[in-house]
Amino acid sequence: MIIGSHVSFGPEQLLGSVKEAINYGANTFMFYTGAPQNTLRKAIDENLILEAKKLMKENNIDINKVICHAPYIINLANNGEEAKYNFSIAFLKGEVTRCEQMGIKYLVLHPGSSVGIPKDIALDNIIFALNQVLKEDTKTMILLETMAGKGTEIGTNLEEIKYIIDNINFKDKIGVCLDTCHLNDAGYDMSDFDSFIANFNKIIGHNYLKCIHINDSKNEMNSHKDRHANIGFGTIGFENIYKIINHESLEGIPKILETPYIGEHDLDKARIYPPYKFEIDMLKKGIFNANLMNDIRDYYKK
Numbered sequence: 449m450i451i452g453s454h455v456s457f458g459p460e461q462l463l464g465s466v467k468e469a470i471n472y473g474a475n476t477f478m479f480y481t482g483a484p485q486n487t488l489r490k491a492i493d494e495n496l497i498l499e500a501k502k503l504m505k506e507n508n509i510d511i512n513k514v515i516c517h518a519p520y521i522i523n524l525a526n527n528g529e530e531a532k533y534n535f536s537i538a539f540l541k542g543e544v545t546r547c548e549q550m551g552i553k554y555l556v557l558h559p560g561s562s563v564g565i566p567k568d569i570a571l572d573n574i575i576f577a578l579n580q581v582l583k584e585d586t587k588t589m590i591l592l593e594t595m596a597g598k599g600t601e602i603g604t605n606l607e608e609i610k611y612i613i614d615n616i617n618f619k620d621k622i623g624v625c626l627d628t629c630h631l632n633d634a635g636y637d638m639s640d641f642d643s644f645i646a647n648f649n650k651i652i653g654h655n656y657l658k659c660i661h662i663n664d665s666k667n668e669m670n671s672h673k674d675r676h677a678n679i680g681f682g683t684i685g686f687e688n689i690y691k692i693i694n695h696e697s698l699e700g701i702p703k704i705l706e707t708p709y710i711g712e713h714d715l716d717k718a719r720i721y722p723p724y725k726f727e728i729d730m731l732k733k734g735i736f737n738a739n740l741m742n743d744i745r746d747y748y749k750k
């Protein structure tokens with residue numbers, strides 16, 4: 449099982465991410481090359497990459513399964529403001545270059561939001577932009593994430609993702625990242641993953657599946673909300689998520705948790721703790737821990 453979580457990319461860059469992943473008992477991880485909400489990026493430090501790679505090797509973390517996530521503010525779907533659209537394309541190119549510098553194979557991208565323009569034009573904007581970024585010598589693959597359908601998001605159903613892939617010039621540079629919360633919120637039934645994956649294989653093709661985000665959802669199926677819940681504390685539920693991560697079709701595919709941090713409600717409200725060490729442990733054991741939140745608070749309080 450290749451499982452990890454979202455981790456930060458702090459002053460130690462990739463090395464900091466690896467250390468954090470190890471603390472969670474993970475054998476993979478996902479990071480942003482800076483804050484997910486903005487595009488301020490520091491130059492990649494070569495020495496820190498070397499140290500990070502050494503530490504990964506020592507801890508059996510395969511760099512080929514490590515995931516980078518592009519910032520949310522990249523929007524390739526809307527070209528209403530030319531400068532903004534061009535900035536998104538240029539920034540995505542920069543992200544791909546940073547991944548290549550670090551030896552990261554997969555970059556997850558939200559396809560974008562149409563915001564006021566027809567969907568077919570939005571889809572073609574995404575395709576045009578991706579074909580500007582993905583060239584013959586590109587070494588990092590872009591993974592289109594399936595979205596919940598919040599607002600005017602594109603990529604809310606498999607047909608839209610398929611349409612984008614069909615029009616990408618270099619098909620070995622494009623893939624898909626599923627997200628269980630997003631799929632649930634988009635209207636796909638996560639309690640019947642056999643049917644979902646059969647449908648995915650038929651529409652898109654199994655060879656395009658490279659990553660899956662494992663999140664429970666705070667909302668009902670088809671709610672189009674996109675609010676992640678801790679594993680077993682949402683509408684998908686522990687049993688279904690456990691079945692998904694152990695599904696034979698996902699063997700060897702990195703599984704990344706993006707569940708919310710746990711707040712400290714009694715004393716100091718500003719303190720929040722990462723749930724990943726405990727959620728990964730729970731998923732490895734296959735037994736739901738109803739006391740998860742308290743266990744996490746107790747562990748980090750010390």
Ligand code: FE
Nearest residue numbers: 517556558593
């Ligand atoms: Fe995402």
Ligand code: FE
Nearest residue numbers: 593627661706
């Ligand atoms: Fe996600």
Ligand code: ZN
Nearest residue numbers: 629630674676
């Ligand atoms: Zn989400």
